[in-house]
Amino acid sequence: MLQLWEPGYWVWPMHMPLPGAGSPSQSSRGMRSREIWLEVIEAAKLHYRPTGSLHLAYQDDESAVAAEFAEVAPGQGYQCEWLNKEQVLQRSAGVCPTHLRGGLWSPVEFTVDPRQVIAQLPIFLRERYAVQFLYDAPVRDIDPPLLDVDGTRWEAGNIIICGGDDSKTLYPELFRQSEITCCKLQMMRTVPQPNAWTLGPSLAAGLTFRFYPHSRSAQPSPSSRNESRVRCVTMTDV
Numbered sequence: 749m750l751q752l753w754e755p756g757y758w759v760w761p762m763h764m765p766l767p768g769a770g771s772p773s774q775s776s777r778g779m780r781s782r783e784i785w786l787e788v789i790e791a792a793k794l795h796y797r798p799t800g801s802l803h804l805a806y807q808d809d810e811s812a813v814a815a816e817f818a819e820v821a822p823g824q825g826y827q828c829e830w831l832n833k834e835q836v837l838q839r840s841a842g843v844c845p846t847h848l849r850g851g852l853w854s855p856v857e858f859t860v861d862p863r864q865v866i867a868q869l870p871i872f873l874r875e876r877y878a879v880q881f882l883y884d885a886p887v888r889d890i891d892p893p894l895l896d897v898d899g900t901r902w903e904a905g906n907i908i909i910c911g912g913d914d915s916k917t918l919y920p921e922l923f924r925q926s927e928i929t930c931c932k933l934q935m936m937r938t939v940p941q942p943n944a945w946t947l948g949p950s951l952a953a954g955l956t957f958r959f960y961p962h963s964r965s966a967q968p969s970p971s972s973r974n975e976s977r978v979r980c981v982t983m984t985d986v
């Protein structure tokens with residue numbers, strides 16, 4: 749495993765596997781990805797919390813979309829359920845109740861500790877499968893079976909490229925021709941909360957309804973789409 753950066757104590761983005769964000773085929777891929785995560789986490793004896801998730805609705809159009817989604821989605825393979833305000837507040841002590849209409853509950857998400865996973869998984873893979881990790885090893889060029897790793901020539905039977913956000917460095921021309929655009933997602937970390945308080949279910953709200961395509965299958969009315977867009981613009985402006 750050749751890696752550009754040595755892992756440090758940054759926030760590991762994969763803290764909440766999100767099965768089923770998209771079409772039915774994406775949903776089954778998401779669930780398969782979840783199975784793999786669980787298999788690896790359990791084999792590596794890492795900690796995870798089966799927290800589930802709540803997508804919260806604070807506006808009428810959001811609750812309309814979420815409730816409608818909860819009606820049609822189980823038939824498309826999604827496990828979810830619409831909860832009213834009281835039911836949401838019973839499930840999570842972290843939800844702001846003001847203007848809360850209700851929420852979409854999903855039991856399938858789980859939460860891992862990013863720092864633990866990013867530090868421990870390479871150790872597990874090394875011990876169990878003799879995977880050799882090389883950090884600070886930028887791959888400059890690939891011409892199978894050869895790789896140029898920062899001036900050193902490597903030969904490999906199989907080369908699997910998982911360049912992620914850095915793919916355009918290795919293949920700038922292909923990247924330019926693709927329809928992929930880059931976007932940025934930020935994450936903040938709180939200090940430990942008093943009395944070992946934990947969040948419980950992962951929480952998301954209105955902007956997530958617009959961002960992830962799974963809510964589109966509920967086909968909200970044009971007016972609710974417009975209202976939602978207006979709110980997004982307002983929040984971006986703020």
Ligand SMILES: Cc1cc2nc3c(=O)[nH]c(=O)nc-3n(C[C@H](O)[C@H](O)[C@H](O)COP(=O)(O)OP(=O)(O)OC[C@H]3O[C@@H](n4cnc5c(N)ncnc54)[C@H](O)[C@@H]3O)c2cc1C
Nearest residue numbers: 751752761763764765766886887911912913914933934935
């Ligand atoms: C803030 C944030 C929060 C997120 N939260 C979640 C979440 O809760 N749940 C979820 O499911 N997903 C989440 N994601 C998305 C998830 O992190 C990505 O989808 C996932 O990490 C993509 O994995 P990948 O292996 O394709 O790419 P990456 O994780 O980007 O891995 C690619 C690796 O290849 C290395 N690399 C690239 N080019 C080279 C080269 N030339 N030579 C050597 N090494 C190279 C990079 O350094 C990097 O380590 C989040 C993303 C962000 C940014």
